[in-house]
Amino acid sequence: MTDTIELKGPRLNEPAPDFKALTTDGEKTLADYKGKWLILFSHPADFTPVCTTEFIAFAKRQDDFKAKGVELLGLSIDSHYSHIAWVLSIKEKFGVEIGFPIIADLNMKVANAYGMIQPGASDTAAVRATFIIDPNGVLRAMVYYPMNAGRSVDEIYRLVEALQTADANKCAMPENWKPGDPVIVPTPGTVAAAEARASEGYDTKDWYFSTRTL
Template sequence: MAEPTADPDESAGAPGIGDQFPQLTVETSHGELTIPDDYEGKWLVLFSHPGDFTPVCTSEFVAFEQRRDEFEELNAELLGLSVDRVHSHIKWTEWIEENLDVDIQFPIIADDQGSVGQRLGMIHPGAGTSTVRSVFLIDPEGTVRIVLTYPMEIGRNIDEILRSL
């Protein structure tokens, strides 16, 4: 598996509103992606979750997938991220389809070393190695427009994310 790579200035803090999103090459459940380049011309909703096979994360992924058409109508693509491995993401999405009859169509970044989550400020210092529930809304030119962060135990508001787009 390829190690995630980032732009040369990895010492910079997490990108904020109005910043250009850093170029990252990542391994996902759908293969290797380069963000934001692979999403040029589209909005990108990049969201992290603490872990596969957990109740809140599962309900969030089901909700995102069930409303994926609404995101696509707004020219937006979904991209998940957690510190789990690709194999775990694939098994989890298979479990969701088998048990909840929802086929997760969007990719999930496998950040098992935590380097992408650290670079993006998705791992809270002193709170373990799991990503918190963060959302980056990145515009079609690769500029960060919104950053949302939720505690690990609270799910996201999909309506708010759609409204923000």
């Protein structure tokens, strides 16, 4: 008998864990974002330097995300009033307005549901976890960063663009794909389809590797 491995926490291409939580913009639930893409991201603590740079970066790209139908939602294991004070501090000291809500998760309910607590890093603070959830509430991507290295908001934006483009065009995306780059055509699933691939008009290097422009 083979042993089975039980994976804890959220899993890709399955419904994202539901939540109901107090935020700096009132109570929010996962259902509030139905029909939109959602980026749910955690940070270790308010009033810390690396987290401040990340929130400023997200705020500066918020309009770009909105143009793609994407909402932003932050989270840390801090109090509601700590979040409010931090948002006001960022506006005063850096001249940047945080226009997206932040979940206050003192009981760690949302953080635990999403696997944001990594005991190897901390038992009481969320790591830099980012979750991309599609309009149907399905978890499409997860990205984890350590406590001492800030994440790339530009890469998260690129990842959302890649996912949306792949969905719309039934294709896959090569390394570091950006709009305008060729996309990967799905690999043939039969011998007959593989033999026919070279004559289908794609840029084909081998039967399993073909690209096209959109």
